[in-house]
Amino acid sequence: MRDEATAFVPGHITGFFSAHPHEDPTKAGSRGAGLTLTDGVEVTVEPASESTVVLDGEEIAVEPVTTVLETLEVSARVEAESELPLGSGFGISGAMALGTALAANDVFGRRLSTNELVTIAHGAEVQAGTGLGDVVAQAHGGIPIRLEPGGPHENVLDSIPARARVEYVSFGELSTADVLSGETDRLTDAGQEALSRVVEEPTLPSFIYASRLFAREAGLLTGRVQEAIEDVAAVDGQASMAMLGETVFALGTGLSDAGYEPSVCSTHPAGAVLK
Amino acid sequence: MRDEATAFVPGHITGFFSAHPHEDPTKAGSRGAGLTLTDGVEVTVEPASESTVVLDGEEIAVEPVTTVLETLEVSARVEAESELPLGSGFGISGAMALGTALAANDVFGRRLSTNELVTIAHGAEVQAGTGLGDVVAQAHGGIPIRLEPGGPHENVLDSIPARARVEYVSFGELSTADVLSGETDRLTDAGQEALSRVVEEPTLPSFIYASRLFAREAGLLTGRVQEAIEDVAAVDGQASMAMLGETVFALGTGLSDAGYEPSVCSTHPAGAVLK
Numbered sequence: 012m013r014d015e016a017t018a019f020v021p022g023h024i025t026g027f028f029s030a031h032p033h034e035d036p037t038k039a040g041s042r043g044a045g046l047t048l049t050d051g052v053e054v055t056v057e058p059a060s061e062s063t064v065v066l067d068g069e070e071i072a073v074e075p076v077t078t079v080l081e082t083l084e085v086s087a088r089v090e091a092e093s094e095l096p097l098g099s100g101f102g103i104s105g106a107m108a109l110g111t112a113l114a115a116n117d118v119f120g121r122r123l124s125t126n127e128l129v130t131i132a133h134g135a136e137v138q139a140g141t142g143l144g145d146v147v148a149q150a151h152g153g154i155p156i157r158l159e160p161g162g163p164h165e166n167v168l169d170s171i172p173a174r175a176r177v178e179y180v181s182f183g184e185l186s187t188a189d190v191l192s193g194e195t196d197r198l199t200d201a202g203q204e205a206l207s208r209v210v211e212e213p214t215l216p217s218f219i220y221a222s223r224l225f226a227r228e229a230g231l232l233t234g235r236v237q238e239a240i241e242d243v244a245a246v247d248g249q250a251s252m253a254m255l256g257e258t259v260f261a262l263g264t265g266l267s268d269a270g271y272e273p274s275v276c277s278t279h280p281a282g283a284v285l286k
Numbered sequence: 287m288r289d290e291a292t293a294f295v296p297g298h299i300t301g302f303f304s305a306h307p308h309e310d311p312t313k314a315g316s317r318g319a320g321l322t323l324t325d326g327v328e329v330t331v332e333p334a335s336e337s338t339v340v341l342d343g344e345e346i347a348v349e350p351v352t353t354v355l356e357t358l359e360v361s362a363r364v365e366a367e368s369e370l371p372l373g374s375g376f377g378i379s380g381a382m383a384l385g386t387a388l389a390a391n392d393v394f395g396r397r398l399s400t401n402e403l404v405t406i407a408h409g410a411e412v413q414a415g416t417g418l419g420d421v422v423a424q425a426h427g428g429i430p431i432r433l434e435p436g437g438p439h440e441n442v443l444d445s446i447p448a449r450a451r452v453e454y455v456s457f458g459e460l461s462t463a464d465v466l467s468g469e470t471d472r473l474t475d476a477g478q479e480a481l482s483r484v485v486e487e488p489t490l491p492s493f494i495y496a497s498r499l500f501a502r503e504a505g506l507l508t509g510r511v512q513e514a515i516e517d518v519a520a521v522d523g524q525a526s527m528a529m530l531g532e533t534v535f536a537l538g539t540g541l542s543d544a545g546y547e548p549s550v551c552s553t554h555p556a557g558a559v560l561k
Contacts, residue, residue: 113447124431124488125445152556156399163444170400172388174560213399281427281556285449 016117020106021279026222029202031160040160041143054110075108078135098184100256102145152282178273201228222251291392296554298377301497304477306435315435316418329385350383353410373459375531380420427557453548476503497526
């Protein structure tokens, strides 16, 4: 058994999605598309007599992480450092679950394949209600299009062959669990329509246009988010809302051009990796 | 139309494989496993009135590249710079085909998805007989396990969740087309057995062990290659032969420890990317 192992998992901004529930959490998930980010979460796993989870120095409860440890039948100290805010649409809980699975497999010599580890993390995230598609997107990297929902044994993925500078501003949190436990019919209709558009034309301009339409039609825009998207449009930029958080993201220099002071990163070419 | 676009495609060393012919080249391919490498090929595509292909400053004919350009209905100057030798088991022809597809899609605004571009490059490579699994592995990155053959709409991929320093020495060329056009029954049996082993235990030690067994059982070892593998084993290192080239690769410092002066790189965490 090694002393510790560390994985880096890119953040993931979902531009649009449709929810696809299933009683088996490894088959449940979402269709949609998003951007994986060079800003992400570094997760270090170290064997311990009792499991604890620490994010940016503070002990917290993250249900999918606990489930991953239990599934792998290990107890460990999980320490995560994140460049991204929690609860704001960057897939932090998914990143922590996936990073824990990869690092724990390594440090405890569990000998599972990548697909098996992604399945465990995806299932744990779905079961906790904290996300539906972040984990498979974060395992893939790039700008993933989730054509069919579920874990790696079920889903179908494609991607947009491009990369981009990404800017973002977070105004606050939205609860993924609250939105997903509510009425999702309208959201799912809008998500399917956005997906058709991006499958027809898998480019960045088409992705951000479809995302903006989705945010509006799904009724998820808050006042501040709408205002920032309009500000970016006023300077000929392209922005939309991160699903699900009170966060605006833009391609290129959209938010800075509009006078905001955004965080800046890029799309991440690779999926989650052991360091 | 942009002036030019550049893609980087990682090299790919196949450790073992089994051939799976099909009359449709996008369904034909191989099962197996390999290492994608930080050493690779940079491919730049620039619109031109007549198509030409240049590798490391010299004009050459690369059938899969020509096929990719024809499929995309473009004529272009394709300029490739490679850190790896041609014909020695690093998937250079596949890398050039895939890099051409990604860069040409970008520069000519063809609006195809990643899976579509990989399908085109994979089909072109299979049709030319220059490779069966490099393109899908190079699009994936990491240490891909090819569970089911074919392009992205057909295949099933998994991977070994690890990374490694890789050393390699090339003694000369072997013709993939010659080996693949010969009797492949023995090779395919050995490849299936190696795959079962790696699926059972998806780790680096199991991959290199299965690869070595495959090289021996498939009857592909040359004298120089066998000698180098034994030299590495004598210093407790792990090495095998790159399929298909007269090339020995080792994990960690196996070849240097054995007194060779190898090229050194690492497994590449990402698949092919636009720069």
